[in-house]
Amino acid sequence: MLLHLSDVSSEPLHGQISRQIRAMILAGDLREGEALPSIRTMAREQHVSVITIQRAYDDLNREGLINSRIGKGFFVASLTEKQKRKIAMDRAADDLAPILRHALAAGLSPEEIAEAVRRILDHEGDKR
Numbered sequence: 001m002l003l004h005l006s007d008v009s010s011e012p013l014h015g016q017i018s019r020q021i022r023a024m025i026l027a028g029d030l031r032e033g034e035a036l037p038s039i040r041t042m043a044r045e046q047h048v049s050v051i052t053i054q055r056a057y058d059d060l061n062r063e064g065l066i067n068s069r070i071g072k073g074f075f076v077a078s079l080t081e082k083q084k085r086k087i088a089m090d091r092a093a094d095d096l097a098p099i100l101r102h103a104l105a106a107g108l109s110p111e112e113i114a115e116a117v118r119r120i121l122d123h124e125g126d127k128r
Contacts, residue, residue, distance in 0.1 A: 001037055003046055013048055014055035021056065022091070025065050025076055026084050036066060036074040063087065 003020050005013055024030045036042070039057065043050045057074055060066045065087070066074050079087075103113045 001042065001045065005046060005048070014052045014059065017042075017046070017048075017053065017056035018059040021060060022063070022065055022087075025060075025079075026088050030076045032076055032078045034076045036076070038073055 001021075003017060005016050007013075009016060011019070021030070021036070030036075036057070037045065039050055039053045042053045046053070057066065057068075061068055061074070064083075065077055065079070067077050068074055100113060103116070104110075108116075
């Protein structure tokens with residue numbers, strides 16, 4: 001499994017790992033029932049500690065994205081498209097909340113914030 005990890009990121013390594021695996025699951029790149037590498041294998045491949053991988057897998061397990069089968073390993077959970085969208089929306093809301101609080105604290109109105117978001121989305125749409 002190819003992941004892009006950075007030691008200089010402010011995001012901890014286990015967070016980078018869980019975020020990237022989450023994205024693969026939600027995008028359908030990892031399919032229902034597909035086995036993830038064992039904790040030791042993943043740690044060796046990514047050049048990180050076993051504890052780092054365990055934390056990432058624990059995060060994903062808590063979110064319901066993967067399941068642990070004792071003695072067998074970790075597997076992508078069975079999720080409907082509706083469940084995947086809800087998880088993606090919840091994550092987006094969690095990520096946006098602090099930014100929106102800062103914008104409100106800086107004196108921007110909800111309408112101004114919405115306009116800024118629209119501009120960003122338009123710009124991102126132009127890139128595609």
